[in-house]
Amino acid sequence: MAVSLNSYLIVSAILFSIGVIGVLVRRNPLVIFMSIELMLNAVNLTFMAFANALGSVDGWIFVFLSLTVAAAEVVVGLAIIVAIFRTRKEIDIDEMNTLKG
Amino acid sequence: MSANILAFSAVAALAIASGIGVIAFRNAIYSALSLIVNLLSLALFYLILNGMFIAAAQVLIYAGAIMVLFLFVVTMLSSDKAALQTADHISWQRLVGVIAGIIFAALASFLLLIHAQIAPDAVAQGSNNLFTQISAPGSGNTETFGMALFHGFLFPFEVTSAIIVAAILGAVVLGRRSRAKSED
Numbered sequence: 320m321a322v323s324l325n326s327y328l329i330v331s332a333i334l335f336s337i338g339v340i341g342v343l344v345r346r347n348p349l350v351i352f353m354s355i356e357l358m359l360n361a362v363n364l365t366f367m368a369f370a371n372a373l374g375s376v377d378g379w380i381f382v383f384l385s386l387t388v389a390a391a392e393v394v395v396g397l398a399i400i401v402a403i404f405r406t407r408k409e410i411d412i413d414e415m416n417t418l419k420g
Numbered sequence: 421m422s423a424n425i426l427a428f429s430a431v432a433a434l435a436i437a438s439g440i441g442v443i444a445f446r447n448a449i450y451s452a453l454s455l456i457v458n459l460l461s462l463a464l465f466y467l468i469l470n471g472m473f474i475a476a477a478q479v480l481i482y483a484g485a486i487m488v489l490f491l492f493v494v495t496m497l498s499s500d501k502a503a504l505q506t507a508d509h510i511s512w513q514r515l516v517g518v519i520a521g522i523i524f525a526a527l528a529s530f531l532l533l534i535h536a537q538i539a540p541d542a543v544a545q546g547s548n549n550l551f552t553q554i555s556a557p558g559s560g561n562t563e564t565f566g567m568a569l570f571h572g573f574l575f576p577f578e579v580t581s582a583i584i585v586a587a588i589l590g591a592v593v594l595g596r597r598s599r600a601k602s603e604d
Contacts, residue, residue, distance in 0.1 A: 322428040327465070328532040330432045334439050334458075336525030341443035343517030349448050349494055353455050356486070357439055360462050371469040376568040379474050380576075383569070386481050387580045391587035393486050397493045398594035404497050413510065 327368035334361035346412045348400050352393075359389050427468060435461040448494045456487050473562045 334357060341354030363382045370378025407414070438461060441454030459482040466475035569577055 322424055322468075325533055326428065326432075327469075329529045330435065330465075332528035332532055333436055333525055336521050336528065337436070337439040337443060339524055340517055340521030343520060344514050345443060347448055349490070349497065350443065350451050353442050353451055353490065356455065356482075357442055357458065360459060360482075364462060364465055367466050367469045367471050367474065370471070376564055379471055379565055380568055380573045382471075382474050383477065383565075384576060384580060386477060388583060390481055390486055391583050393489060394587045395590045395594070397489060398591040401493060401497070402594050 324368055324372045328365055331361045331364040331368070334358075334364070348403075348412050351412060352396055352400070356389065356393070359385060424468075431461050431464045431468070435465070449491070452487060452490050452494055455490070456483055459483050459487070470561070473565045 338354040338356075338358035338361065341357065342351050345351055345354065363385055366378040366381045366385075370376065370382075435458055438454045438457035442451050442458060445451045445454060459478065463475040463478040463483075466472075466478060
């Protein structure tokens with residue numbers, strides 16, 4: 320007996336919600352960034368589950384492209400965090416309420 | 421209980437536990453290590469779902485490249501512990517965040533359980549396309565993926581290179597020290 324599509328979708332929903340809670344609750348921007356990665360991967364899991372259920376490869380292509388975009392996003396995001404830390408000397412997200420230079 | 425369900429339950433428990441670990445650990449290093457376990461368990465999910473190439477790419481790109489970058493920045497920024505232990509400005513943030521997240525999880529699970537279903541003709545449509553069949557006769561998993569990527573999705577694949585060049589340039593510009601500061 321195979322595992323149904325719905326169980327994969329529910330695991331993915333739980334992982335996405337953990338990411339949402341992380342973004343809402345944590346104040347370290349690095350951990351918030353990791354929570355965003357968690358949400359991206361939860362959506363990748365739904366793509367893979369649907370690709371398997373539909374017998375189509377299109378979901379794999381989406382996951383592959385989203386892996387690439389996630390890598391690019393991490394590079395730019397971490398560069399921004401390092402640049403903020405270099406000028407402000409603090410990494411509390413509540414203090415970063417002005418986005419001017 | 422069959423082996424499939426047993427494997428799914430074990431990997432799902434690992435994924436959810438490590439996902440909770442990402443947001444629960446106080447130290448950002450432990451969060452990053454927990455995220456690596458989460459990404460590896462998702463790679464196991466992809467193996468269960470017949471996506472061998474994507475599972476390998478997940479391990480290589482995420483656990484190999486992205487998480488190394490994360491750990492590098494975490495170790496670089498958390499050298500002084502005092503900066504991490506600042507006072508909490510919004511006292512109700514944690515409670516409201518957890519409640520909102522649990523409500524979101526319940527709603528999403530409910531909607532997926534009730535309404536997620538595959539249209540009966542969708543499977544037939546997916547297998548009509550020549551390049552998008554998972555089990556094309558006589559071809560391996562990676563070969564199927566490559567045929568789909570380089571025949572059906574060539575233009576998105578090429579656009580990806582523009583995204584990567586933009587990200588590299590952005591990282592170089594952001595990482596460079598400003599000229600006014602370097603002159604003095």
